[in-house]
Each structure stands twice: as structure tokens, then as C-alpha cells.
Amino acid sequence: MSSFADFQNEIYLNGLGDVLPGLPTDLTRLERLARKRLSPGAHGYVAGSAGTGATARANREAFDRWRIVPRMLRDVTVRDLSVEVLGASLPAPVLLGPVGVLSIVHPDGELAVARAASALNVPMVLSSAASYTIEEVAEAGGEGPRWFQLYWPKDPEIAASFLGRAKAAGYTALVVTLDTPMLGWRPHDLDQAYLPFLRGIGVANYFSDPAFLKGIGGSVGADRSTALLHWAAIFGNPAVTWDDLGFLREHWDGPIVLKGIQHTDDARRAVDAGIDGVIVSNHGGRQVDGAVGALDMLPEVVAAVGERTTVLFDSGIRSGADVVKALALGARAVLVGRPYAYGLGLAGEAGVRHVLRCLMAELDLTMALSGITRPADLTPEFLRGP
Ligand SMILES: Cc1cc2nc3c(=O)[nH]c(=O)nc-3n(C[C@H](O)[C@H](O)[C@H](O)COP(=O)(O)O)c2cc1C
Ligand SMILES: CCCCCCC(=O)C(=O)O
Numbered sequence: 001m002s003s004f005a006d007f008q009n010e011i012y013l014n015g016l017g018d019v020l021p022g023l024p025t026d027l028t029r030l031e032r033l034a035r036k037r038l039s040p041g042a043h044g045y046v047a048g049s050a051g052t053g054a055t056a057r058a059n060r061e062a063f064d065r066w067r068i069v070p071r072m073l074r075d076v077t078v079r080d081l082s083v084e085v086l087g088a089s090l091p092a093p094v095l096l097g098p099v100g101v102l103s104i105v106h107p108d109g110e111l112a113v114a115r116a117a118s119a120l121n122v123p124m125v126l127s128s129a130a131s132y133t134i135e136e137v138a139e140a141g142g143e144g145p146r147w148f149q150l151y152w153p154k155d156p157e158i159a160a161s162f163l164g165r166a167k168a169a170g171y172t173a174l175v176v177t178l179d180t181p182m183l184g185w186r187p188h189d190l191d192q193a194y195l196p197f198l199r200g201i202g203v204a205n206y207f208s209d210p211a212f213l214k215g216i217g218g219s220v221g222a223d224r225s226t227a228l229l230h231w232a233a234i235f236g237n238p239a240v241t242w243d244d245l246g247f248l249r250e251h252w253d254g255p256i257v258l259k260g261i262q263h264t265d266d267a268r269r270a271v272d273a274g275i276d277g278v279i280v281s282n283h284g285g286r287q288v289d290g291a292v293g294a295l296d297m298l299p300e301v302v303a304a305v306g307e308r309t310t311v312l313f314d315s316g317i318r319s320g321a322d323v324v325k326a327l328a329l330g331a332r333a334v335l336v337g338r339p340y341a342y343g344l345g346l347a348g349e350a351g352v353r354h355v356l357r358c359l360m361a362e363l364d365l366t367m368a369l370s371g372i373t374r375p376a377d378l379t380p381e382f383l384r385g386p
Pocket of ligand 1: 045046047097098099100101127128129130149177259281282283284285314315316317336337338339341
């Protein structure tokens with residue numbers, strides 16, 4: 001029996017109060033609790049999305065259109081949720097996706113996330129825009145698996161420096177986010193005048209970086225406004241194109257994954273360029289309003305490049321059943337976004353552990369009750385859809 005099944009037994013035998021920090025086990029209810037407990041600004045920033053919110057809604061609607069068709073009498077006594085992703089063995093097909101500025105929801109921010117991830121041996125993808133540095137988060141995570149996410153800055157020296165720091169601190173894979181050369185139009189944050197960066201949150205990696213500091217005369221100084229303006233000037237690089245991918249390979253010798261892929265042609269170009277994996281994602285609907293639901297694009301991308309590369313998925317995962325659907329449509333593993341930020345905001349490290357354990361226990365049960373014992377056995381056959 002897997003440890004997630006043990007977790008489930010623990011719940012049924014001991015009662016929720018004994019094993020959980022009093023949080024809902026349904027991640028959509030957890031989200032509603034976070035709305036009540038977090039500050040309106042922080043909650044709004046995490047929950048928010050681009051424009052009218054149409055893409056974020058499309059992400060969920062896409063999951064609702066696919067339904068699981070459970071199979072019977074298949075001996076599901078012994079299950080194994082583990083998967084191989086880019087040469088590493090994961091206990092389950094789940095990673096913590098890159099979520100920046102996490103100290104807006106909890107003072108321990110990414111440090112608490114790293115501890116929770118490490119405790120469960122789940123890879124954490126650390127954002128360039130984290131509230132703590134690459135090195136601080138690595139130390140908090142100890143031996144736990146960690147990946148680094150790059151927002152490709154205008155200054156190549158800073159990009160190279162980030163990659164060198166990440167390598168030295170034990171991050172094993174690189175995720176390069178392509179969908180955010182600039183922040184999307186997010187009316188809620190604009191109306192609330194709540195942008196973490198203007199408060200100096202999310203810039204820890206930049207303000208601690210020798211290449212960044214060189215651009216502002218060597219140090220941040222008491223008045224951080226010069227440094228923040230410089231940060232705003234270099235943060236995103238809307239000029240990068242497919243021709244620039246070689247830069248990444250020159251500075252990173254481990255696996256490279258491109259995040260934000262939504263079109264089959266882009267997926268093919270990535271693979272042709274020697275990239276090791278793609279993440280089908282629309283940034284949780286935070287960038288382009290009126291875009292297609294991320295899950296709607298997954299089958300096409302898998303059909304185009306699934307045999308040649310590792311396809312991962314995020315945007316809209318809220319339950320174990322959602323993980324089953326994404327895997328059945330060809331994702332090797334999924335990344336969780338907002339739910340763990342809510343767990344962190346509600347209960348710190350324990351809250352992140354809670355979210356992971358609930359998701360994995362529900363995944364284990366949903367697989368078992370659908371007649372599946374290993375993620376690799378999940379195929380589109382188990383779904384009915386559009
Ligand atoms: C508050 C917040 C901050 C985020 N920061 C980053 C980031 O720094 N880098 C990145 O690649 N994606 C970032 N994302 C996007 C997530 O990695 C992921 O694509 C998205 O949250 C998935 O959608 P979901 O939250 O609806 O599951 C962020 C998302 C949120 C909600
Ligand atoms: C100025 C852009 C910083 C973005 C960091 C957080 C993020 O990706 C988000 O979606 O919010």
C-alpha cells in the first residue's frame with residue numbers, strides 16, 4: 001500500500017482533527033477559507049487572473065468537460081504512484097510549481113514551502129521572483145529535490161548569474177517561463193493598487209545578485225527606489241526568440257523545461273531545439289484573457305511531441321481527479337499552483353504539507369477506484385470527453 005493510502009487510513013481511523021491542522025480536505029473549500037483569512041490584497045493577488053477572468057474559468061471548464069470512466073475487478077490492492085521525470089524518481093506525479101512573492105501570504109514564504117516539499121520528497125520549483133534567495137531556500141529544503149524557474153531578464157549577465165547560483169545550490173532542473181515577458185493586465189491588482197514588487201517583495205534574488213548590483217553601482221542602498229526601478233527595467237525580456245535558446249544550454253548543463261507552451265508548433269520547436277520538456281500551461285489564466293483552457297491543449301501537444309519529450313501540465317489542478325485527467329491525457333506529471341499558496345497562507349509549512357497530502361491521497365484513491373494501480377496505466381481510455 002502506498003504512503004498516501006496510509007494517510008487516508010490515518011484520516012478514517014483517527015479523525016481529521018488528529019492528523020490535520022484543521023483545514024478543509026477539499027482544495028476548493030480551502031480556497032474559500034483563504035479568501036476569508038488572508039488579507040484582501042494578498043488573497044486578491046494570488047486568486048486574481050487576467051482581464052475578465054475568462055481564461056481562469058476556461059481552465060476549470062476544460063476539466064469539467066472530461067469525465068473519468070472507472071473500471072472494475074482489476075485488483076488494485078497494491079498501488080505505486082511513483083514516476084520518473086527527467087531522470088528523477090518522484091513519489092507521485094506532482095510537483096510544486098513556481099509561485100513567486102509567497103511572503104505576501106506567510107512570512108516564511110518559500111522557506112516553509114521548501115521544508116514541506118522536502119518532507120514529502122516532492123520537487124519544489126523555486127521562482128526567480130521568490131521572497132527568499134536561491135541559497136536560503138536551498139538551505140531550508142536540505143536534501144529535498146529542487147528545480148529553479150527562470151524569468152529571462154534583459155541583462156544576460158544576470159540570467160547567467162542566476163543559473164550559476166542555482167546550479168551551485170543544488171537545483172537539478174531548469175524551468176524557463178515563456179509566457180511572462182511582462183505582467184498581464186490584472187484589473188483586480190490595479191484597482192487595489194496591490195503589486196508585491198512595488199512593496200519590495202519578490203526581488204530577493206535580484207537584490208542579492210552581483211550582476212544585478214553592478215547595474216546600480218554596487219549596492220541597493222537605503223532608498224530602494226533606484227534598485228526597484230532597475231529591477232522593473234530588467235525583469236522581463238520581450239525580445240527573446242527561439243534563436244536565443246542556445247544561451248540556456250551554454251549556461252545550464254541539466255534538464256531544461258519550457259513553461260507556458262500552448263501551441264503544437266511551439267512544442268515542436270522546443271523539442272527540435274533540444275529542450276528536455278515542456279509544461280502545457282497558461283500561467284493559471286493570469287496572462288492572456290480569453291485564452292483557451294490549458295487542459296484543452298494538452299492532448300494536441302501530447303500527440304505532437306509526447307513521444308519525443310516529457311510533457312508536464314499546470315493551470316487548474318484542484319483535486320486528485322484533476323491529476324488523473326491530466327495524466328490520462330498524456331501529462332507525465334502536474335504542477336500545483338494556487339492551492340499550495342493558500343495552504344501556506346492558512347497554516348505555513350503544515351498547510352503546504354496538508355495540500356500535498358490531500359492531493360496525493362485523493363489521487364491514490366481515485367486511481368484505485370478507477371481500476372488503476374500505476375500512473376503509466378492511465379490512458380485516454382479512462383476518460384469520456386468532448
Ligand atoms: C501568486 C502567483 C505567483 C506566480 N508566480 C509565478 C512565477 O514566479 N513563475 C512562474 O513561472 N509562474 C508563476 N505563477 C504561475 C504558476 O506557476 C502556475 O502556472 C499557475 O499557478 C497554475 O494555475 P493554478 O494556480 O490555477 O493551478 C504564479 C501563480 C500565482 C498564483
Ligand atoms: C513583474 C512580474 C513578476 C511576476 C512574478 C509572479 C508571477 O508570475 C505572477 O503570476 O504573479
